[in-house]
Amino acid sequence: MLKRLRENKSAQGTLLAIPTMLWMLGLLIIPLILTAVVSVGRRSPDGTVIYSFSLENYFRLLGYSTSCANRQAACFDPLYVSILWRSLSLAFNTTVLVILLAYPLAYFIARAKPKQRNTYLFLVLIPLWTNFVIRVYAWMILLRQEGVINLVLGWIAHFLHISFQPIEMLYTPGAVLVGMVYEFLPFMILPIYTSLEKIDVSLYEAAADLGANAAKTFRRVTLPLSIPGVVAGTILVFIPVMGTFIVSDILGGRQVILVGNLIQRQFLDARDPTFGSAASLILMVMTLIVTYFYTRKFGFGEEIVVA
Amino acid sequence: MTSEFAVEMREVVKRFVTPEGNEIAAVDDVTMQIKNGEFFSMLGSSGCGKTTSLRMIAGFEWPTEGEVYIEGKAMGRTPPFQRKVNTVFQSYALFQHLTVYQNLAFGLEMEGAREEEIKKRVGRALEMVRLTGMDRRRPKQLSGGQQQRVALARALIKTPDVLLLDEPLGALDLKLRKEMQLELKALQVQLGITFIYVTHDQEEALTMSDRIAVMSKGKVQQMGTPVEIYERPTNKFVADFIGESNFFDGKIKSLSKNEATVFVPDLNADVTGMPISQGLANGEEVVVSIRPEKIRIVGGDAKEGNVLRGKVTNTVYIGADTQVFVDVANAKVKVWEQNRVSRLDPKSFYVVGQELALALMPENTLVLKKD
Numbered sequence: 001m002l003k004r005l006r007e008n009k010s011a012q013g014t015l016l017a018i019p020t021m022l023w024m025l026g027l028l029i030i031p032l033i034l035t036a037v038v039s040v041g042r043r044s045p046d047g048t049v050i051y052s053f054s055l056e057n058y059f060r061l062l063g064y065s066t067s068c069a070n071r072q073a074a075c076f077d078p079l080y081v082s083i084l085w086r087s088l089s090l091a092f093n094t095t096v097l098v099i100l101l102a103y104p105l106a107y108f109i110a111r112a113k114p115k116q117r118n119t120y121l122f123l124v125l126i127p128l129w130t131n132f133v134i135r136v137y138a139w140m141i142l143l144r145q146e147g148v149i150n151l152v153l154g155w156i157a158h159f160l161h162i163s164f165q166p167i168e169m170l171y172t173p174g175a176v177l178v179g180m181v182y183e184f185l186p187f188m189i190l191p192i193y194t195s196l197e198k199i200d201v202s203l204y205e206a207a208a209d210l211g212a213n214a215a216k217t218f219r220r221v222t223l224p225l226s227i228p229g230v231v232a233g234t235i236l237v238f239i240p241v242m243g244t245f246i247v248s249d250i251l252g253g254r255q256v257i258l259v260g261n262l263i264q265r266q267f268l269d270a271r272d273p274t275f276g277s278a279a280s281l282i283l284m285v286m287t288l289i290v291t292y293f294y295t296r297k298f299g300f301g302e303e304i305v306v307a
Numbered sequence: 308m309t310s311e312f313a314v315e316m317r318e319v320v321k322r323f324v325t326p327e328g329n330e331i332a333a334v335d336d337v338t339m340q341i342k343n344g345e346f347f348s349m350l351g352s353s354g355c356g357k358t359t360s361l362r363m364i365a366g367f368e369w370p371t372e373g374e375v376y377i378e379g380k381a382m383g384r385t386p387p388f389q390r391k392v393n394t395v396f397q398s399y400a401l402f403q404h405l406t407v408y409q410n411l412a413f414g415l416e417m418e419g420a421r422e423e424e425i426k427k428r429v430g431r432a433l434e435m436v437r438l439t440g441m442d443r444r445r446p447k448q449l450s451g452g453q454q455q456r457v458a459l460a461r462a463l464i465k466t467p468d469v470l471l472l473d474e475p476l477g478a479l480d481l482k483l484r485k486e487m488q489l490e491l492k493a494l495q496v497q498l499g500i501t502f503i504y505v506t507h508d509q510e511e512a513l514t515m516s517d518r519i520a521v522m523s524k525g526k527v528q529q530m531g532t533p534v535e536i537y538e539r540p541t542n543k544f545v546a547d548f549i550g551e552s553n554f555f556d557g558k559i560k561s562l563s564k565n566e567a568t569v570f571v572p573d574l575n576a577d578v579t580g581m582p583i584s585q586g587l588a589n590g591e592e593v594v595v596s597i598r599p600e601k602i603r604i605v606g607g608d609a610k611e612g613n614v615l616r617g618k619v620t621n622t623v624y625i626g627a628d629t630q631v632f633v634d635v636a637n638a639k640v641k642v643w644e645q646n647r648v649s650r651l652d653p654k655s656f657y658v659v660g661q662e663l664a665l666a667l668m669p670e671n672t673l674v675l676k677k678d
Contacts, residue, residue, distance in 0.1 A: 205367050206400035208387040210465065211417030220413070224404045 039277035047271035057278035080262070080279075087258040088286065090173070091241040094180040098237050099230060101181065102188035106229070107222075109189075110196035121193070124186050132183065136250045139179050143169040143251065171253035179247040184240065188233035195229030196222070231298045235291065242287050259283045310379030313469050313501035314341040314364055314392075319373035321359050333359040335525035336373075341469075341503060341518075346495050348504045348512040351522035351548075357505045360522075361471050364503065365394045378468055388417070392469040393462035397477055399454050401446040407433075407457055408442035414465045432460040435494070452483050459491075469501045476511065488514050509549050513537065521545050541584055543678050546596045553602070553640055555595045559674070562589045567674040569595050573638035578613055580672030587676065594675045599641040601671035604631070604657075605664045613667040615640070619657050631657050633665060640665060 005011055039057055042050040061084070065077035109120045127135060142148045150166040157164030169175055199222065207217040245260030252258075259279060266276030321334040334356040341347045349357035362368045363375055366387035375382045377390060393414070402410050411429045420428070433439050436456035446454055455475060462470055472491075476484045492515045495502045506512050512519050513533040520530045521544075529536060529545045540546035543554060557571035557578065567582040578595050587593065605614065617635035624646075631642045642665060644657075657663065 200398065200400065202396050202398050202400035203402065205365075205387070206394070206396060206402070207413070208367075209365060209392075209394045210414035210461070211388045212413075213386075213388055216417060221402060 035277045035280055038273055039281055041274045043272045043274050047273075049273055057275045058282070060275065061278055061282055083257055083262055084259055084282065084286065086173075086256070087242055087260070087283075088290070090177065090180065090258065091238050093177060094184065094241045095234055095238045097177070097181050098184055098188045099233070102185055102192055102233065103226075103230070106189050106192035106196055109193050110199075117197075121190075124189050128186060133246055133250070135183065136179055136247050139175070139182065139251055140170060143175050143178075145170070170251065171255045173252070173256050175251040176248045176256045176258075179251040180241050180244075183247060184237045187236040187240075188230075191232035191236065192226060192229040195226040195232075199225050227298060231295070234294065238294075239287055239291065243283060310376070311342065312340045312376070313343045313345070313378065314503065315339070315376040315379075316360065316363070317374050317376070319360070319363065319370045319375060321356075321363060321368060322371045332371075332525050334363070334370075337522075337525070337527055338373075339520055339527060339530065341501060343501055344499050346492065346502045346504065346515055346517045348506060348516040348519045349522055350506055350509060350512040350519050352507055355522040356525040357507075357522050358473055361394075361473055361503060361505050364469070365392055365471050366390050391467055392471055393465045393467040394471040394473065395458050395462050395475045397474045399446075399458040401454060401457055401461070403446055405445075406442065407438065407444050407446065407449070410446065410457060411442075411461050411464055414461065418465075428464055432464040435463070436460045451478055452487070455479060455487065459494075463494075463498070463500075467500065469503060470495075472502060472504045474506055475504075476506075484511070491515060513549075521548060523548070539583055540596070540673070541675070543594050543596065543675050546673070546675065550598060551641065552596045552598050555638060556677070557593060557595055559587065559589055559591050559593055562587060566669065567593075569593055569674055571595060571638070573636060574615055575636040576615055578667060578672060579669040580667075580674045581670065583673045584676035587674065592677050594677055596673045596675055597667050597671055599630070600628075600643040600645070601668070602640065602642045603666040603668070604642060604644060605666045613669060613672065615665045615667065617663055617665060619659055619661045619663060621659060622657050624656070629656060631663075633663055635665065 005015070037051070038049055040053050040055065042052050042054055042056070044050050061080045063076045063078055063081050064074055066074055105124075109117055109124075112120060140147070144150075145166050145168065147170070149169065154164050154166065203221055203225070204217055207221045212220060243260050245258060245264045248256050248258045248261055249264075252261075259282075263276050263279045263283070266272045266279060270276075316337050316339045319334055319337045320332055322330050322332050324330055333354075337356065337360060339347075339360075349360060351357045359368060363370055364377070366382065366385060366389075369384050377392060382390065402413065405413065408429055411432055412425050415425045415428060429442070430439075433442060436459055438453060438456055438460070441449065441453065446457060449457065455478070458475070475491075476487050479487060488511055491502075495515075504512070504515065513536075516533055518530065518532055519536050521528045521536060523544055528548075529541050531539075536545065537549055540549060546552045547554070555569075555571040555573055555578065557569035559567055560570050560577060561568045562582065565581065566579055567587065568577050568579045570576075571578050580595055580597075584593075615635045617633040617640065619631060620634050620639070621632040623630040623632075626646070628643045628645055631644055633640045633642060650656075
């Protein structure tokens, strides 16, 4: 038995994959099926699930409403659609901003001397040592009405003899965006750095030799060769941003509600697991669709994943 | 072509700071003139400054002191993309994200050439390096030799005044390398472009070059045609680096314009040869150099000058030649004998212990300054 296994490479591979397969089956596939089953169920008045087949939750998410001004007919309620749209556009904006901030920094690190590179990478990773929630709370201290930023602005205004009204920053979409960008920046810097660092210096020299100035070299050589890093980073940033609720919960208050918050509240506050499950599945499908079209155009950033 | 020289380096020094903080001169006061249409090689072992010199001509490095001229114009800090030279890199440096066609078109697009013009010139360049039909491939889908030819075509398509080649054949196997040597030389003659070729392979340099600069420790040791470099090395380093040679330390006993007689203690004999190095003086400690293939094994009773008697210590048959190692007094002498006659009988070869007379003809014997 053992001897046969030693000779059979594909059996060895299967054996190695079994623990993870079991893990995924028990903690991903089965829960996902349960979620799907619950999502087509009905909520009983005391908050438990009545198993049935009803697409009511999905209709509700997409704007079908029965509680309208006109009691007779159904109408369109944009509440949930707007939450979905807000999540999508926030994830998009976050990703774009993160790319714009991460790329120059990654480029700078990749072109630094080898010894300094490690220091810089270390600095990039330091924030990750602190708890996610604590980092978001830190932003609260900065952004709130009597927070650090307003305090400093107040001093400056006082010094310049200008009247100053504290700026409302906390509990705005901007605050959520800032928090998201801050939280996910390292996940973009690292893959872009990896792809830039792999580019052989002689390629830059070859481009210059063939008549390309710095700008053209960047556009024709550096950028195309670092796209796999950008793709990998985008996948690492876009997908989590679509789903998180902590940043919007803390920095957005009740003002900025994302799908993540919606799902969380259905399970904890509204005690409607059926609607929460439906929202979870819609979120997943949306993310999958965006990721599918994105990776079909740019690939998976395999080179980075392999490296 | 306005200037007599395609490239000129005048008193060029390039200093680098090592990671340990020391300053070293990779190129130390190099002056060379490379003529238009010449196949010029810089030959030396790694760290001799040949690649740094080439990179300064390309514009990837700037001299610390001195000046590089291309077609008579001082280059100063002109960036690479404004110089009429192109480089074939040792690693080829092909753009992996582009096809062969796009790699070749890159340089023309930078010039702002029109689409049909690019198409025409890329087609011609591919034909020149015999890669027609490969234009849609990516560099990774080509063999090493094919990649090398793409790199060559990509540089030549720009019709540079000077083509710089940094050990371009280093990654190829021996047979392919020999083929490419001849091909490169033919291409250079056909195009009439100045080639500056960096290599550590002496045979490669001798095969292709019109002139060679032998470099060591950042300095040019000797510059000349392959024949001059091999037959008249001006110092021991060059004589040792190019081909093989017997060296004997000695002291000049008498000196004229064409002849120097040197007493060599290890041979316990006077050896007469040609004074090659400049400024030799009577009584000076010198090195006598003679190539192993230029020593003749003569009949046992020969008695003229420069005939040495010795005993065979070893023979090595290597096909075209037989290497005979002979002890003469306290010196070991290498002699290469061509196997002109086909034979099998071991007794027809020299045997260990056999007594021999070696003739070192004065016209084959060089008297060089001690390093």
